[in-house]
Amino acid sequence: MKYVGHSVTLDKDKCCGCTICLKRCPTEAIRIINGKAVIFGNKCIDCGECIRVCPNHAKKAVVDTLDVLNSFEYTVALPAQTLYAQFPGMRDRNIVLTALKKLGFDDVFEVSVACDAISRAVTQDLYFDRLPDHVISSSCPTVVRIIRSQFPSLLPNLLNYRSPMELSARWAKKLAMEKTGLPKEKIGCVFISGCPAKATSSKHPLGENESYVDAVLSISEVYPLLQPLLKNIDRPEILARSGPLGVGWAKSGGEAYASQASHSLYADGIENVIDVLEALEDEKIHQARFIELNACPGGCVGGVLAIENPFIAKSRITHIMNHVTPTIPTGSLPEDDMHLDEEVRYNPALQLDSDVKQAMIKMMKIKELEKQFNGMDCGVCGAPSCHALAEDIIMGRGTEEQCIFRKCRKYEERIAQLEKTLEESCERKEHDSK
Amino acid sequence: MEPMILEYTVSADDFSGAGEASGDVKKTLKSLGFPPEVIRRVSVAMYEAEINMVIHARGGKITVEISPDEIRVCCEDVGPGIPDIDLAMQEGWSTASDKVRGLGFGAGMGLPNIKKYTDYLDIKTVVGQGTTLTMSVAV
Structure with a gap:
């Protein structure tokens, strides 16, 4: 499938072209074109807000299906910790892990094992002062994406460790290769995810030369299949490997707690994340060692x-x-392989032009044009704000005709003109008949 | 080429609104593609100046001139003026009230930070009449 920069797809029949996702997108990456929502891949940070808010369920995340198990000789499930929290009354991770094997996986490897290892390494790095001041966790792919496109001055603050998903896939694959003697490509590491952005990361990782995740299944797909299996497990197989701190990463604050930083800060929800990044960029945050x-x-x-x-x-x-x-013991995991292969690079998605002078000319035109709109930011034109419409027009991807108020004004003028012509011709007829 | 001009009004005692002007400048500079380090220096220095106007000067006016090789920020107020600039430039020196300090401001780092982050700083001040602060960051 062609890479479009995000994991969101649109069910065109269900999209009614309303302005709900348009107005909620934190990076103004959505436009309504010909009555349907379209995403600008370069601006999208894959936060999933549009999926969350769509009242018609027209937006869906692209993930794999369970058939993927047939593509490999040996499969390992990598459950995100969030999976454990889906089942009422569930306290023993081993039950969920045993159910995953019953579902058809040959083995399981908890993603929380990688979380435990990263937390241990970060605690040491903090102790020996090996991290930048105000280090920002790189485990949320959406946060990495928004930093690389909107807060490039904070790129040096990003924690230089692989994501728990990638790290656990690397380790799971290594253990499976040792156990089965099969080559890498015959082993399928399947991440079970609550997060569409991680599906995108597995296809197009940032800071990684290659992804070891072979497929991503959604929790919402696996849930109804696992639920009936759980009841029949009296004596679960012992399959859990991680400690409790790694499990805690699933909730906001869990990773900060596990890092044991003397001062930490945690925030959740994309708007709060943006506020914290702004404050950090403006040097309003002084104490937080780990963010x-x-x-x-x-x-x-x-x-x-x-x-x-x-x-x-x-x-x-x-x-x-x-x-x-x-x-069970974690197995021999190469803890020297935990850092990213390369730094995450700046994506100048906000830039109007690669040349500053040209960008200034465009910006001045945008500001001039924006004054002509009424500032309602109604979204009827298909752009999220009057400023965004002005930008679209100057960037050659929109027209003034899109503004409903300008259209009304134009029609009013046209009607006034027609009325005048009509009046004049009536007067002329009257005059002629006299 | 003619510089691009942005103008802002800063209201007195509006702590929650303080930072809106520097935030808008930051956003504009990002769209124009200035280097991240230049943007950071301008926005930190301008934020400090904006806060100073809120705390000490009953608000005022900020004019930003953006050229491809320089960003100039001019902050004008009709506040009390600065009686001793040398003292005001010292780190930690502050005349902010206890109420302001209680809000987490007034640590006496405003002017020293502005000096630190800019390439040029000029302060014209008359006690009882007001202060005009002009700063610039070279690209």
Whole structure:
């Protein structure tokens, strides 16, 4: 499939062209064109807000289906911690992990194992002062994306570790290769996700030379298949590997807590994330050594591919953390392979032109044009604000005709003109008949 | 080429609104494609000046001139003026009230930070009449 920069697809029959997703997109990446929502891939940060708010369920995330199990000789499920929090009363991770094997996976490897390892490494890095001041977690792919396009001055603050998903896939694959003797490509590492942005990352990773995640399934697809299996598990197989701190990463604040930073800050929900990044860029934040940001409300438990309400899920995560769970040894994991292959690079998506002078000329034209609109930011034109419409017009992707107020004004003028012509011709007829 | 002019009015005692002007300038500079480091220096320095106008000077007017090689920020107020500029430039020196300090401002780093982040700083002040602060960052 062609890469479009995000994981969102549109069911055109269901999209009614309303302005709900248009107005809620935090990066103004959506336009309504010919009555349907269109996403500008370069501006999209894959936050999933449009999926969350669409009242017609016209927006969906592209993920794989369970058939993917047939494409590999040996498959390993990599469950995101959020999966555990979907089931009422569930406290023992081993039950969920056993159910995943019953579903058809050959083995399981908890993503929280990678979270545990990253937290341990970060604690040491903080202790030995090896991290930049105000280091920002790189585990939320949407946060990485918004930093690279809108807050490039904060790129040096990003934590230089692989995401838990990538790290666990690398380790799971290594263990599976050792166990089965199969080559890399015959082993399928399948991430079970509450997050559409992680599906995009697995196809087009940032800062990684290649992704070890072979497929991504959504929690919402796996949930109805797992639910009936859970009841029949009396004696679960012991499959859990991670400690409770790694499980806690699923809720906002869990990663910051596990880092053991002397001062940390955590925020969730994309608008709050943007506020914190602004404050950090303006040097209004002085003390936070470790900053954890999650685009979804409540943290990863609030992902749009999860089922349970994020606050209920958060409370379940705490219960699961407090439950004494028997675990198996993690296996020999190469902890020297935890850093990203390369730095995440700046994506100048906001720039009007690569040349500053040309950009200034365009900006002045935009500001001039914007004054001619009435400032209602109604969205009827298909752009989220009058400023965005002015920008679209100057950038050659919109027309003034889109503005309904300008159209009305034009028609009013035309009607006035026609009335005048009519009046004049009536007067002339009267005059002639006299 | 003619510089691009942006003008803002800063209201007195509006702590929640303080930072709106510098935020808008930051957004504009990002769209224009200035280097991230230049943008950061302008926005930090301008934010400090904006806050100073809110705390000390009953608000005022900010004019920003954007040229491809320089960004100039001029802040004019009709506040009390600065009696001793040398003292005001010292780190930690502040005349902010306890109420203002209680809000987390007035640490005495405003002017020193502006000096630190800009390439040019000029302060014209008359006690009882007001202050005009002109700063610029070279690109």
